[in-house]
Amino acid sequence: MRNLKMKKEFKVIADLLSNNTRVLDVGCGDGSLMSLLKKEKNIEVRGLELSQENVQQCIHKGLPVIQGNAETELHQFPDQSFDYVVLSQTLQAFYEPEKVLKDLLRIGKSVIVSIPNFGYWKVRTKLLFFGKMPVTKTLPNTWYNTPNLHMCTIKDLFNFCDEKNINIKKVVGVNEDKTSLIYKNNLEIKNLFSKLGIFLIG
Amino acid sequence: MPSLAGLFFWMNVKIENIKKLNVIKSLKLDCGKTISNFPLAYETYGTLNQNKDNAILVFHALTGDQFVTGTNPITKKEGWWITAVGPDKAIDTNKYFVICANVIGGCMGSLGPKNINPETKVPYGLDFPVITIKDMIRAQESLLEHLGIKKLLCATGGSMGGMQLLQFCTTFPDKTFSAVPIACSSSHSAQNIALNELARQAIMADPVWDNGKYVLKDAQPKNGLAVARMVGHISYLSEKGMQEKFGRKLQEKADYEFSFNADFQVESYLRHQGYAFTERFDANSILYITRAMDYFDLSKQFKGGLIEAFKNQKTKFLIISFSSDWLYTTKENKDIVIALNASGADVSYSEIITDKGHDSFLLNEPEFLKTLKSFIDSMYEKFKNEKRI
Numbered sequence: 001m002r003n004l005k006m007k008k009e010f011k012v013i014a015d016l017l018s019n020n021t022r023v024l025d026v027g028c029g030d031g032s033l034m035s036l037l038k039k040e041k042n043i044e045v046r047g048l049e050l051s052q053e054n055v056q057q058c059i060h061k062g063l064p065v066i067q068g069n070a071e072t073e074l075h076q077f078p079d080q081s082f083d084y085v086v087l088s089q090t091l092q093a094f095y096e097p098e099k100v101l102k103d104l105l106r107i108g109k110s111v112i113v114s115i116p117n118f119g120y121w122k123v124r125t126k127l128l129f130f131g132k133m134p135v136t137k138t139l140p141n142t143w144y145n146t147p148n149l150h151m152c153t154i155k156d157l158f159n160f161c162d163e164k165n166i167n168i169k170k171v172v173g174v175n176e177d178k179t180s181l182i183y184k185n186n187l188e189i190k191n192l193f194s195k196l197g198i199f200l201i202g
Numbered sequence: 203m204p205s206l207a208g209l210f211f212w213m214n215v216k217i218e219n220i221k222k223l224n225v226i227k228s229l230k231l232d233c234g235k236t237i238s239n240f241p242l243a244y245e246t247y248g249t250l251n252q253n254k255d256n257a258i259l260v261f262h263a264l265t266g267d268q269f270v271t272g273t274n275p276i277t278k279k280e281g282w283w284i285t286a287v288g289p290d291k292a293i294d295t296n297k298y299f300v301i302c303a304n305v306i307g308g309c310m311g312s313l314g315p316k317n318i319n320p321e322t323k324v325p326y327g328l329d330f331p332v333i334t335i336k337d338m339i340r341a342q343e344s345l346l347e348h349l350g351i352k353k354l355l356c357a358t359g360g361s362m363g364g365m366q367l368l369q370f371c372t373t374f375p376d377k378t379f380s381a382v383p384i385a386c387s388s389s390h391s392a393q394n395i396a397l398n399e400l401a402r403q404a405i406m407a408d409p410v411w412d413n414g415k416y417v418l419k420d421a422q423p424k425n426g427l428a429v430a431r432m433v434g435h436i437s438y439l440s441e442k443g444m445q446e447k448f449g450r451k452l453q454e455k456a457d458y459e460f461s462f463n464a465d466f467q468v469e470s471y472l473r474h475q476g477y478a479f480t481e482r483f484d485a486n487s488i489l490y491i492t493r494a495m496d497y498f499d500l501s502k503q504f505k506g507g508l509i510e511a512f513k514n515q516k517t518k519f520l521i522i523s524f525s526s527d528w529l530y531t532t533k534e535n536k537d538i539v540i541a542l543n544a545s546g547a548d549v550s551y552s553e554i555i556t557d558k559g560h561d562s563f564l565l566n567e568p569e570f571l572k573t574l575k576s577f578i579d580s581m582y583e584k585f586k587n588e589k590r591i
Contacts, residue, residue, distance in 0.1 A: 055552050056573055059520065062580035066539060066551040076540040 009196060010036055012172050012179055013086060013112055016200050017041060021083035024048065024107060026070045027090040031058035038063070046082070048073070071095060074103040086112045089196075091157075093147045101166075110169065110202040117173075119153030119191040138195050154197035155187055161201055170200040220268075220275065220311050221245055225344045232497075235331040243311025244268050244303040244345055247287065248295035255589055256582065257351045258293060259342075259378070260302040261359030261366035264491055265434070265483055267310035268302045271295070276310065277482050285566045292575035297582075298355065303345050305338040305366070307491050309484035312341075316417055316484050326486075328414035333490060335362070335498045339370040346377065353379060355585050356578055360384035360563035361530065362491070365498050368538070371519075372500065372511045379588070380518040380581040382574060384563045385527050387534040388508055388541070389499035394529065397437050398492035401430035405485045414486050427485040428476030435475050440526035440559035444468065508541035515547040518584075520577045522570065524562040525555045550577070 010033050017023060019041045025034050028047030037043040047065035049055050058065035071094050085108030092115060094100045104111045116138040126134035133143040154173065161168050171182040173194030182190040221244055228238030245268040250257060260270050271281035271288040287293045287300055304312040315330035357378040359367045364386025371381050408426025410416050416423055448468040455465065464470040504511040519542055523535035532553050542549040554570045556562050562570060
């Protein structure tokens with residue numbers, strides 16, 4: 001999945017992180033983000049990844065990675081043991097995203113969560129005009145084979161954090177190569193024009 | 203076929219010709235006794251480079267020995283880890299210098315119950331002191347000193363080899379840059395102890411064993427030792443793997459014989475493996491080595507448990523387990539990963555999906571070998587860079 005993701009996303013995530021910190025990348029894929037963080041920001045990275053092939057890729061690159069399922073195996077990481085925990089475009093694929101998010105906030109002093117935005121205008125118009133579940137670049141699967149069980153919009157996650165008293169430090173909207181900061185007062189418009197939302201919380 | 207006494211004589215003659223280090227300094231064993239001036243048999247493969255940064259130490263499992271690859275000069279069979287170690291293999295001997303020593307308590311040239319007790323001038327038998335995994339690795343440290351290696355690039359081992367490795371990393375935290383414990387555990391489970399006890403009881407029930415005194419008569423409790431080995435073989439396979447390999451297939455016959463001969467292929471396999479083993483392994487060594495495994499409990503040595511054991515570890519770990527291994531399960535391996543994580547160590551973990559059970563680490567498992575190779579090669583680059591700085 002990771003190779004379909006926008007490179008821009010990784011750059012935004014890297015910019016949100018401070019140098020020389022400890023970062024856990026949950027669902028780290030082939031280790032592209034970990035490599036970037038290590039090289040550019042001298043960050044001590046760790047990965048958690050489900051697929052054997054991706055684990056192998058990370059090991060090949062000399063990146064420490066643990067094979068396991070984030071849904072069931074986050075308990076192994078001690079409280080506040082990382083400066084940041086990154087979860088890139090996977091939150092919507094968990095059975096219990098709320099539980100996972102809670103665990104991430106326990107492990108990391110801060111958490112970065114990115115989500116494909118279901119509120120993006122193209123997604124909305126596809127559903128509105130064609131009456132079909134939207135298939136787009138960021139959401140390439142059809143309804144019956146999508147791993148995304150809990151699709152949400154930037155607004156949804158924003159409201160969720162508010163409801164659960166999770167501190168929102170920064171939200172970045174991404175559309176192709178453009179990025180913009182999202183606040184409560186521009187939420188409606190950004191929710192319509194961002195393909196991706198990147199939240200720094202905790 | 204030479205007589206058993208003749209075979210042992212021949213084996214002893216051969217054993218005189220293998221590489222041995224005479225460890226002069228005394229070693230106080232966990233049981234309280236002290237050994238000194240004892241032989242430690244070893245073998246090396248490849249060449250140690252000038253910077254001495256390409257050395258890999260391999261720890262062998264229960265019935266292994268120092269002959270990791272190539273042809274074992276004593277048994278004339280292939281080395282036990284020929285699938286992973288050798289020229290162009292996962293642990294490439296064109297590139298790396300591979301070292302393996304026979305554990306003390308063993309029977310391939312290192313001090314063991316078969317050796318002459320200097321006090322009584324006859325073989326030790328059960329007068330041999332009970333040894334532990336820690337004693338084994340402390341004896342092997344002398345070999346690194348002898349070879350002039352201050353820090354290994356990597357140390358690895360499966361099963362009991364992995365247990366030795368965990369002990370090695372906690373006892374000597376600065377001796378290896380990286381470590382790959384494979385299919386092992388940080389302490390022997392009740393099931394592991396029970397299976398070992400079954401093996402020991404089989405040996406002890408053989409009248410030839412005679413409280414270990416068979417060594418004085420140049421005999422070997424073959425029947426007991428063969429059963430002990432059969433127990434082992436069953437535990438190294440998985441239910442599915444065994445079913446696929448043997449099923450209910452009959453051994454070179456069309457129908458049941460209505461006898462107790464080996465009708466089934468699986469019986470024939472076990473009998474063959476069991477008796478072949480008696481020609482290369484000493485029964486008392488099995489007692490001593492299985493005991494050492496049973497006593498192994500890393501957390502017991504460190505008051506704070508396993509997390510405390512791995513405190514301040516600088517070694518970079520890769521733990522590997524096999525999905526169908528029921529002897530040293532994925533869970534047991536993961537517990538090591540969790541403890542390493544909790545202590546902040548640099549740890550990777552991979553579970554290889556296979557039907558081949560505990561034995562997988564000795565077999566040609568492409569995903570496993572690829573992972574092993576990737577890790578060691580990437581560690582070599584890091585180690586070289588670190589040394590340069």
